[in-house]
């Protein structure tokens with residue numbers, strides 16, 4: 001199976017008119033499913049995800065116990081898919097409230113990371129450092145549990161992207177401490 005055949009094996013019908021799609025080569029030479037009846041093209045893009053790294057002034061970070069796949073029942077940073085009417089920042093604030101009960105503010109973008117995903121092939125995750133401005137820590141609908149864990153106690157998170165954001169943040173803190181000492 002070619003990469004395109006594998007990529008589009010479950011993409012069968014036009015979302016606009018219901019006709020059977022055909023795999024064609026477009027003007028740029030890229031292979032995509034296209035509807036021969038109405039011309040609609042299926043574009044497969046990485047799905048945007050936001051991830052909240054919520055750290056307090058005691059160097060504790062908020063983890064939630066995931067209720068749903070992927071990685072159900074594992075402890076992780078609150079995260080979720082970005083909705084069409086959200087910005088990355090507003091998605092992070094909404095996700096934080098939904099999963100932890102905390103009102104948040106974006107401190108800054110830590111970075112982004114592409115990673116494989118069992119449902120959408122690939123996602124692009126945006127990691128935000130968040131601070132708490134209100135609310136009370138309690139597990140929301142998408143989480144079984146929520147708690148504070150000291151940064152030094154986290155060994156590994158269940159996502160490539162979340163480990164990447166954690167390490168970037170730990171590195172930044174180390175550099176900042178070194179600057180203070182010098």
Ligand SMILES: [Zn+2]
Nearest residue numbers: 014017035038
């Ligand atoms: Zn169509």
